[in-house]
Amino acid sequence: MKKYLYILFPTLFLTAFTILVACSNVDNLVLSIMPKSYYIVEEQYQNQSFDVEIFSNLDKSFFSDIVQIEEVYIKDQAESNLIELELKSINKERSKIEINGKKHYIFIFNFCVNTNINSTEPFEIKESFLSLEYLNGKILDLKIGNFTYTRVTHIGSSNDDISVSHILGVKNTINQIDTLAGIEFELENRSSSTIRLNSVNSLDRNISFSLRNTISPSVVESPKQDVSDILSKDYDFFSDEQFLNLDYYIASGETLSFFIPIKYDELYKTNKLAFIINFEKQGLPGKIIFDNFLFFRDFSISLSEKSMIESYLYDFN
Amino acid sequence: MRKIIILCLVLLNISIYSVNASVNYPDFKEIEFENDGAKLIEDYAITDIEKAYENLGKKFIGWSIYYLNINEEFHYVGKISFARENELYVPLVFDHDVEEKVEYERSVKYTGKLNLKADASNKTLKGALGGEIEKTIGTNELYSRTEKIEMSIVVPARKKLCVRVVGEARISNGVSRYKFFGIVFKKGTWEIMDIISEYYLYYEEDI
Numbered sequence: 358m359k360k361y362l363y364i365l366f367p368t369l370f371l372t373a374f375t376i377l378v379a380c381s382n383v384d385n386l387v388l389s390i391m392p393k394s395y396y397i398v399e400e401q402y403q404n405q406s407f408d409v410e411i412f413s414n415l416d417k418s419f420f421s422d423i424v425q426i427e428e429v430y431i432k433d434q435a436e437s438n439l440i441e442l443e444l445k446s447i448n449k450e451r452s453k454i455e456i457n458g459k460k461h462y463i464f465i466f467n468f469c470v471n472t473n474i475n476s477t478e479p480f481e482i483k484e485s486f487l488s489l490e491y492l493n494g495k496i497l498d499l500k501i502g503n504f505t506y507t508r509v510t511h512i513g514s515s516n517d518d519i520s521v522s523h524i525l526g527v528k529n530t531i532n533q534i535d536t537l538a539g540i541e542f543e544l545e546n547r548s549s550s551t552i553r554l555n556s557v558n559s560l561d562r563n564i565s566f567s568l569r570n571t572i573s574p575s576v577v578e579s580p581k582q583d584v585s586d587i588l589s590k591d592y593d594f595f596s597d598e599q600f601l602n603l604d605y606y607i608a609s610g611e612t613l614s615f616f617i618p619i620k621y622d623e624l625y626k627t628n629k630l631a632f633i634i635n636f637e638k639q640g641l642p643g644k645i646i647f648d649n650f651l652f653f654r655d656f657s658i659s660l661s662e663k664s665m666i667e668s669y670l671y672d673f674n
Numbered sequence: 675m676r677k678i679i680i681l682c683l684v685l686l687n688i689s690i691y692s693v694n695a696s697v698n699y700p701d702f703k704e705i706e707f708e709n710d711g712a713k714l715i716e717d718y719a720i721t722d723i724e725k726a727y728e729n730l731g732k733k734f735i736g737w738s739i740y741y742l743n744i745n746e747e748f749h750y751v752g753k754i755s756f757a758r759e760n761e762l763y764v765p766l767v768f769d770h771d772v773e774e775k776v777e778y779e780r781s782v783k784y785t786g787k788l789n790l791k792a793d794a795s796n797k798t799l800k801g802a803l804g805g806e807i808e809k810t811i812g813t814n815e816l817y818s819r820t821e822k823i824e825m826s827i828v829v830p831a832r833k834k835l836c837v838r839v840v841g842e843a844r845i846s847n848g849v850s851r852y853k854f855f856g857i858v859f860k861k862g863t864w865e866i867m868d869i870i871s872e873y874y875l876y877y878e879e880d881i
Contacts, residue, residue: 403769405824513828517765520830522878528871535871545878547830579749580840580873648825653873 386671387414389456391662392502394563394625395485397470398648400512406445406469409487409501412454412461412666419491421464423447428490429468431482431504438482440506442468454658456666470506479507481562500667502625503563509633514645518548518638521645522612526630526652527580527587531594533661537564537627537652538584538594539618541577544634546607553637554605557617560631560646566617567592568601573615580653584618594621626662628653695750698783699867701839704751712746715783715847715865723863726849734856737803741848745811747870752839755874759881760829767828786862788850799866803850811846811866833878841872 389412397405419425423444432439450463466487474480485504489497514520522545529538546552557566570588577587585592598620607613619630629652634645658666695705698716705714718726730738760766782799784790790807791800799808829835847865851858 400826512826513765513767514830517831520828520833520878521876524876526873528873543877580875581842648827650825650876651823651874653871655871656869 384415386418386420387459387461387668388412388420388497388499388671389461389666389668390487390499390501391658391666392500392625394503394505394561394627395501396503396505396507396561396631396649398507398509398512398560398631398646400509402473402475404469406467409466409468411464411466411499412456413464414459414461416449416462419493419495420489420497421447421449421462425491425493426489427492430488430490431485431501432488433482433485438480438485440474440480440482440504441471443471444468456663456668474506474508476508479505479560479562481505495671497669497671499669503561503623505560505562507560507631509560509646512646512648515643518546518643519552519607519634519636519645520545520547521634521647523614524647524650525577525580526628526650527577527582527584527616528628528653529581529584531621532624533659534624534626534665535655535659535662536624537619537630539587539616540566540630540632540652541575541614541616542634543575543612543614544607545612546609548638549609550639551609552607554603554607554613555635555637555642556603558633558635559619560633561627563622563625564627564630565620565622566632567598567620568603568617569598571603571615571617573605573613575614575616577616587616588618592618594619595624596620626665628655698865699750699781701753702750703753705748706750707746707748709746712743712748712845714845715742715863718742723849727851727861730849730851733853735854737806737850737852739803739806739810739848739850741810741846743848744846745844746846747842747844750841750843752841752872754836754838756837757834758827758829759834760831761881763831765828765830767826770823770825770827781867782864783867784862784864787860788862788864789860790864803852803864807846807848807864807866830878832881834881835876835878838875838877839872840875841869843867843869 395407397407399405413420426444429442429444430439431442445467448465450465453460453462482504485501486498487501521542523543525541526537527539527541528535531538544554556568559565570592572588605613629649631649632647636643695702696714696716726740726742729740780792782790782792788803790804793800798813827835845865845867849863852860
C-alpha cells in the first residue's frame with residue numbers, strides 16, 4: 358500500500374501544480390488598429406475631438422482602463438513632431454470583430470488636442486503613433502496613420518454669394534479598400550454677378566482633387582459607381598498631376614453640378630473629408646470652407662481591409 | 675437605370691411626399707433590389723406564401739425551411755438624418771456636434787410562433803431554426819460603429835439644409851415549419867435584413 362502512495366502523491370502534486378500554472382497564465386494583450394487619416398479643422402480653438410478605434414483581445418485590462426492612463430501623445434517615430442492629447446472617454450462597442458481567427462473587443466478612444474495650435478500652416482504628423490502612457494509604467498505605441506490639424510479663417514462662404522447646394526461622396530474599392538473615390542458637387546450662385554469657379558482643395562494633406570479629371574455636369578448614378586465608369590476612361594488614384602485651375606462659370610441665380618475624383622498620396626480608408634472651394638467674383642477671390650463631412654459608413658470590414666490592420670502583441674507575463 | 679431613378683427621387687425630393695416603401699422598415703422611403711425577382715416578405719401575395727409552404731416537403735420530425743430569397747442586395751433611400759432651416763436673411767453658422775452611435779442591428783422579423791431571434795451580441799441567430807438558416811445565409815460579420823460627428827455648418831439665408839441617408843442592405847427570407855411526428859407545432863414566415871453601408875447625401879432646398 359505504501360508503495361502505491363509513493364507514486365500517487367507525486368502524481369497528485371504534479372497534476373495540481375500543472376493546473377495552478379495553467380490557471381495563472383494571463384493571456385497576452387493583442388491590440389490591433391487600422392491605420393487611417395485623422396484630421397481636425399477648426400476656425401478657432403474649439404477643443405474638437407476625434408475617435409480612434411482600437412481592437413483588443415482582452416475584454417478587461419489596464420489598456421482600456423481610463424484611470425490608469427497618465428498621458429497620451431501623437432508623435433512620429435523620431436519624436437520630432439509630437440502633440441499632447443486629452444483622453445475624454447473610452448467606450449466599448451457591444452459587438453466584436455474577428456481578426457486572425459480570434460474575436461476582438463472594439464474600444465473607441467475619444468481624444469481632443471490639448472494645445473492651442475495657432476498657425477495658418479497645417480500641423481501634420483505623417484505615419485504617426487498614438488502613445489498611451491500608463492501609471493504602471495507601461496507605454497503602448499500604436500501606428501494610427503496620418504494626423505493633421507488645420508486652423509482656418511472661417512467655415513462656410515466668406516460671404517453669401519455662393520453656396521454648396523448638394524454633395525454626395527462616391528465610394529470605390531481601391532487596392533481592395535472601400536474608400537472615398539470622388540465627390541459630386543452642386544454650387545449655387547446667389548449673387549447678382551457671374552462667379553468663376555477656380556479650384557477645389559482637400560484639407561486632408563494625404564488627399565488631393567484631380568481637377569484635370571473634373572466633369573460637368575455630373576453624371577454620377579450611384580454612390581458606389583466606379584470612377585472610371587463616371588469619367589468614361591481609366592483613372593489612376595495615385596499618379597501625380599500638375600496643378601490646374603478650373604474654368605467654370607456660374608451665372609447669377611444658376612447652379613453648376615460637377616464631379617471631381619480624388620487622388621491619394623498614401624492609401625488610407627477615408628470616409629470623411631473637409632475641403633475648400635476657391636472662386637472669383639468680379640475679379641475678387643473668395644472661398645467656401647466646408648468642414649469635415651461624413652460621406653459614408655460601412656458596417657463591415659472586408660477580408661482585404663482586415664489585411665491592413667496592424668496588430669501588436671504585448672507579453673506582460 | 676434603377677439607381678438613376680432612386681437618385682433622381684432624392685434630388686427632386688419627391689420622397690418627402692412619398693409614403694414609406696415598407697411597413698416592416700418604416701425608415702426606408704424607397705427600395706430597389708439588384709435582382710428584379712427579389713422581394714420583401716411583406717410584398718409576397720398570400721398565394722405565393724401558400725405555394726412556398728407547399729414546397730417545404732414531407733419531413734416527419736424537425737424544422738423544414740423554404741428560402742424565397744438568400745442574401746439579395748438592395749439599395750434604399752432612407753430617412754433624413756439631419757435638417758436645419760434658416761428663416762433669416764443672413765447665413766446661419768452653427769456647430770453640429772453629435773456623438774452618433776450607429777448601433778448595428780441585424781433586423782430579424784417573423785410571423786407565427788417561430789420565435790427567431792439574434793443572440794445578445796447580435797452575431798448569431800438563436801435556436802435550431804436560426805442555426806439551420808445561418809448554415810445557408812452565413813453568420814453576421816457586421817459590427818456596430820460609433821462615429822462622433824463634429825462639424826461647423828453654414829445654412830445660407832432662406833434655405834433648409836438636409837442630410838439624407840441612402841444605403842445598401844441585403845435580405846434573406848422564407849417560410850418554415852416545425853413538425854413532431856407529423857403534427858405541425860410551429861409555422862410562419864421570417865426575414866433577416868443586414869445594412870451593409872450608409873451614404874449621406876447633403877442638399878439644400880428653398881424655404
